[in-house]
Amino acid sequence: MKDIASGDRQSSPFGTVAVLGAGSWGTALARVLSRNGRAVRLWARRPALAQEIAATGRNSQYLPGIELGETLHATASLAEALDGAEAVLMVTPSATLREMCRAAAPHMPPGIPIALCAKGIELGSGLLLSEVAAQELPGHPIGAISGPTFARETALGHPTAATVAFPFTYADRLAPQSSAAARMAMSVGGHGFRPYVSDDLVGVEVGGAVKNVIAIACGMMSGAGFAENTRAALIARGVDEMKALAEALGGQRETVTGLSGAGDLTLTCSSTTSRNMALGTQLGEGIARADCFGGRPVVVEGEVNARSVIDLARQIEVPMPICETVNAVLHEGADLERSFSALWTRPIEAEPRALTLSLDHPAPTVPLPFGVSS
Numbered sequence: 158m159k160d161i162a163s164g165d166r167q168s169s170p171f172g173t174v175a176v177l178g179a180g181s182w183g184t185a186l187a188r189v190l191s192r193n194g195r196a197v198r199l200w201a202r203r204p205a206l207a208q209e210i211a212a213t214g215r216n217s218q219y220l221p222g223i224e225l226g227e228t229l230h231a232t233a234s235l236a237e238a239l240d241g242a243e244a245v246l247m248v249t250p251s252a253t254l255r256e257m258c259r260a261a262a263p264h265m266p267p268g269i270p271i272a273l274c275a276k277g278i279e280l281g282s283g284l285l286l287s288e289v290a291a292q293e294l295p296g297h298p299i300g301a302i303s304g305p306t307f308a309r310e311t312a313l314g315h316p317t318a319a320t321v322a323f324p325f326t327y328a329d330r331l332a333p334q335s336s337a338a339a340r341m342a343m344s345v346g347g348h349g350f351r352p353y354v355s356d357d358l359v360g361v362e363v364g365g366a367v368k369n370v371i372a373i374a375c376g377m378m379s380g381a382g383f384a385e386n387t388r389a390a391l392i393a394r395g396v397d398e399m400k401a402l403a404e405a406l407g408g409q410r411e412t413v414t415g416l417s418g419a420g421d422l423t424l425t426c427s428s429t430t431s432r433n434m435a436l437g438t439q440l441g442e443g444i445a446r447a448d449c450f451g452g453r454p455v456v457v458e459g460e461v462n463a464r465s466v467i468d469l470a471r472q473i474e475v476p477m478p479i480c481e482t483v484n485a486v487l488h489e490g491a492d493l494e495r496s497f498s499a500l501w502t503r504p505i506e507a508e509p510r511a512l513t514l515s516l517d518h519p520a521p522t523v524p525l526p527f528g529v530s531s
């Protein structure tokens with residue numbers, strides 16, 4: 158592949174970009190685009206929200222207090238949002254992607270690039286989101302934008318970096334500056350938002366899907382009273398689980414060490430700004446699921462994706478013990494303390510996985526000291 162940096166540096170951003178989904182991340186990305194001077198069509202599924210954004214230039218429900226810019230047009234009509242669009246960002250929760258693709262299909266301008274901005278694996282099919290989109294919207298370059306990007310910080314212009322990944326075609330390799338990835342990066346890049354370009358879509362998608370499950374594990378242990386050693390161990394071993402799954406699906410282990418893998422995992426496991434970390438923390442504190450977030454419905458991708466990641470991992474025989482533990486606690490009625498004690502006292506293994514070794518744990522039945530405070 159020609160080096161984008163050292164080859165021809167000319168690449169043109171997309172003029173008009175449709176953003177499908179006016180929740181916190183869709184609105185933040187729309188703000189990134191508008192700040193960079195792109196014409197943005199932001200689609201909200203509720204007409205009342207589209208009207209509010211159109212009338213006030215703000216989205217008070219999802220990003221209160223943030224001006225969205227003059228080049229942004231909000232609408233509840235998919236036909237209007239997609240009319241004349243040169244590229245699309247799809248930003249509704251992962252479980253809604255298939256229905257969103259079906260709804261958008263009749264209005265989608267032919268062949269335009271589509272960047273998926275949700276994080277997950279489809280429940281039931283075990284498909285990556287790019288595979289779901291490719292089934293429903295054939296003939297479009299499909300990619301992803303993913304990285305350590307809390308929506309509000311991104312919208313406010315805090316320095317933020319993310320990976321823009323599209324598989325490279327033969328033509329892209331000859332002229333990478335004209336690739337969908339390069340043009341998408343040029344469209345979102347600027348004013349504090351720094352994109353990196355990748356052609357390892359699988360590696361990027363796996364990182365995004367798995368990091369939310371690991372963040373729930375971090376939250377569970379943090380909520381149960383454990384501290385930084387435990388969190389760092391879960392992050393590092395979480396990266397190992399991401400690498401194993403990415404490689405098994407044809408992605409690159411190296412991608413997982415980048416923004417969309419280790420970068421996003423570190424962010425998400427560091428703060429209860431993350432909804433995944435926050436859910437885990439509340440469960441670790443002993444709060445019943447129904448009472449978490451004060452009983453409000455909140456998008457917690459790692460909850461459904463614990464199930465979909467583990468269904469897939471079991472099917473292709475990739476051991477993912479942390480994700481298994483989270484799935485068992487969330488979906489199989491397992492006891493949190495017993496499950497994490499069992500996780501910590503599994504047979505001793507090698508690091509990295511390439512070195513094969515398994516030793517009986519010296520104290521397999523000794524539980525973790527839950528209840529001992531720092």
Ligand SMILES: NC(=O)C1=CN([C@@H]2O[C@H](COP(=O)(O)OP(=O)(O)OC[C@H]3O[C@@H](n4cnc5c(N)ncnc54)[C@H](OP(=O)(O)O)[C@@H]3O)[C@@H](O)[C@H]2O)C=CC1
Pocket residue numbers: 178179180181182183201202203206219248249250251253257274275276277306307308309455456458
């Ligand atoms: N928030 C963040 O910091 C980041 C989020 N992401 C990812 O972005 C994705 C979206 O999350 P986020 O924006 O935060 O979630 P939010 O809860 O903030 O917004 C969800 C959006 O999806 C819409 N929606 C929900 N269900 C459907 C449906 N069935 N059909 C169409 N639209 C629907 C909601 O519409 P309505 O308002 O009408 O309910 C709302 O606009 C997730 O995969 C998340 O992991 C990625 C990076 C950062």
Ligand SMILES: O=C(CO)COP(=O)(O)O
Pocket residue numbers: 276304305306307308369372421424425430431432433434456457458
């Ligand atoms: O993906 C995110 C940041 O990169 C947002 O994380 P949460 O969905 O856990 O809030």
